[in-house]
Structures are given as structure tokens and as C-alpha cells.
Amino acid sequence: MFSKACEYGIRASIFIAKNSFEGKRVSPKEISEEINSPQAFTAKILQALVRHDIIKSVKGAYGGFEIDKDVISSIKLAYIVEAIDGDSIYSGCGLGLDKCDENHPCPVHNKFKEIRDGLKHMLETTNLEELALDIKTGIAFLKT
Template sequence: MFSKACEYGIRASIFIATKSSKGIRVGIKDVAKEIDSPEPFTAKIMQILTKNGIIHSAKGVGGGFEVSSEAVKSIKLIQIVDAIDGNKIYSGCGIGLKECSEEHPCPIHHEFKKIRGLLLEMLTKTTLEQLASDVKSGDFFLKTLNTND
């Protein structure tokens, strides 16, 4: 449903928010490792998130990425999705047709329209603080457990 960049952006934002709540800034290497993303790709995603005011970047010794305690409470998941993927997910066709509408629907148009509505509602209501809190509690995870370790 989301692009790979958007998935990484959401995971990176949650990871950074969990660290920021402890007063810790994280570097690009740590972010990339935690979200299991290639470093150069992660750097591009972080640029987008910083440019859109979701993440703050500090340069120099002790620098890194962080989210202020005020911002983490107000940032909604929809802001991260819109910054990376835009709003096509709320209006695009479920099977990728260029033209899909009420007058000319694709085979899944009506059901997908309901799903898009629920997705939009979830993205609009969910804060970065909620997601970070869920991860900090240990009830939810940002990456798959590697059973080969």
C-alpha cells in the first residue's frame, strides 16, 4: 500500500521518536540499521522528513536526528505519508488504472473506496507519540526478529 520509502520513513520516524524521548539523537547509520534500510536510501528519506519538519537534524559533534517532545505529540502519521508518497493513496485506483471513478469504476473500486476511507481516518488520528509509545512498551516492534542469530 505504501511505497518502500514511505514504510522506511514511518519506521525511521518512530525509531527517532523513541530515542528522542530519552534525549538521544541518532545518526544515519543507527537509523538505517534499525529500520533495515540501505544507508544512502535512508539518507534521502531523512532529507525529505527534515525538509517537511517531521524530523530535526543537528550537525556536528553530538548531532543527529531528533523529534522534539512537542512535535512528537502533534505529528500525525498522515504527515509522514504525505511528505513521502503524496496523497495519491487516498484517491488512486486500487489496481492502478489511470482512470477509475464512480462513473467508470474498476472491479474493486467500491470496496477499495471504503478501505481508503478507513486508512485516511487511521492516518489522520494516529500520532507519532502513540506509535513510539507502543514500541517503547515492547508490545510492538519495528523490525522482524532474526531467528538465525
């Protein structure tokens, strides 16, 4: 459903948020190791997240990536998805057809619309704080 870059972007953002709650900045290497993604690919994803003001990059000896604690709860998953994949996830065809809409639907158009609408709702109502806290408390995991 999400691109690989978007999956990594979501995982990286959750990991950064978890560490930001603890007052820690994390390096690209730590992030790529934690989310099991190639370091160069992770660096590109992190740049996109910085450009969209989702995470902050701090340069220097004590640098790394962080998110201000007071904004973690306001960052919705939808912002991350849009920063990496755009909004095509909300309009793409369930069968991958180029032309699929209300006037020219594919066989699964109406059923898939319900799924897309539910996904959009989940992404717009889920924030990084709740996901980071689930990781911190051990309720959820980023690695297998």
C-alpha cells in the same frame, strides 16, 4: 500499499521519536540499521522528512536526528505519508488503472473506497507518540 520509501520513513520517524523521548539523537547509520534499510536510501528519506518539518537534523559532533518532545504527539502518520508519497494513496485505483473514479469505476472501486477511507482515518488519527511508546514498552517492534 505504501512505497518502500514511505515504509522506511514511517519506521525511521517512530525510531527517532522513541529516542527523542529518551533525550537521544540518532545517526543515519543507527536509523538504517534499526529499520533494515540501505543507508544511502535512508539518508534521502530523512532529508525529505527534514524538509517537511517532521524531524530535525542537528549538525556537529553531537548531532543526529531528533524530534522535539513537545511536538511528537502532534505528528500524525498522514504527515509522513504525504511527505514521502504525496496524497495519491487516497485516490489511486485498487486495480492500478489510470482512469478510475465515481463516473468510470473499476470492478473493486466502491469496495476499495471503503478501505482507502479507513486508511485515511487511521493515518490522520494515529500520532508518533503512541507508536513510539508502543516500541519503548515492548508492545510493538520495528525489527523482526
